[in-house]
Amino acid sequence: MGASYQQFCPVAKAMEVLDERWTLLVVRELVAGSRHFNDLRRGLPRMSPSLLSKRLQQLVAAGVVRREPAGTEVHYLLTAAGRELEPVVLALGAWGVRWIGELGDADLDPRLLLWDMHRHVDHAALPAGRTVVHFRFPGTAPRLRDWWLVLTAAAADADVCDADPGHPVTVTVTAGLRCLTQVWRGDVSWRQALRSSDLRIDGPETLRRALPGWFRTTAFAEVPRPPVPA
Structure with a gap:
């Protein structure tokens, strides 16, 4: 104490x-x-x-x-x-x-981001079998650039990997770390981020469209933001 x-x-x-x-x-x-x-x-x-x-x-x-x-x-x-x-x-x-205002660069951490995302997987929304989502953050240091979420619908299992787990990749998300963090926080929507050049999802079209629904929204993402001053 x-x-x-x-x-x-x-x-x-x-x-x-x-x-x-x-x-x-x-x-x-x-x-x-x-x-x-x-x-x-x-x-x-x-x-x-x-x-x-x-x-x-x-x-x-x-x-x-x-x-x-x-x-x-x-x-x-x-x-x-x-x-x-x-x-x-x-x-x-x-x-x-x-x-609290803008996030600083030191506030951005792919380890923490992926760990929090793995806790909010909606396993009922996943395709059958194993789903592997490869996340790439091109602007980060090489050792923090590539991450994998290995998701299993039947077992309600989710693993975060910082090394290639060796399974076929279902979809790949390439994003700026700040952009995906803002999406996760609810500052911008998946749709808004995808319209920008800061986030791209590669894979079969049906899976690309489905990916945002594989994650449950956090309580903080649903908090109403104060109006922007005129």
Whole structure:
């Protein structure tokens, strides 16, 4: 737990638990469904493993998270107190969508983008069998340029790969990283992005048209934006 503000105000007491760097983002990942340490790391790719371990220990000590052994694994689960933070996380995200300005280049990360997309796959909308979506980001560093989502409708399975998994590619999405991030955030629509030169989908026409429907819209993408000043 962070240092005490030495105030009786419940906001101050809550922030003693939540306002250390990364803490609320760890809660965000748990709200989003991550349960394993490695999954939490993938949702927080710029957070060191040692700091993640420390923050989890602090959240366990505060009664927000419980650590539950499961065979050879350990699950991290929100307690009743932790689950009450879900609307707080969603409200903060909605506020950020509405009132925080342009994304900086440092805010763009294909690892995090693909990880979040894989959590929102609508498996019922996928074609039968295995679907492989190859994402190419030509403007990024070579090691971050190519990604694959391997999706299986019957098993409701979705894997994120940063190396070619060796399966035939169903469709290829070539996009600017900023463009696809804006689509995912709901700042622009798939249709608008496809009309620009920043996003292209290659593959059979029926699958090209179907691809946007393979992903469920995030709660933040549905937040109404404030009107643009005249």
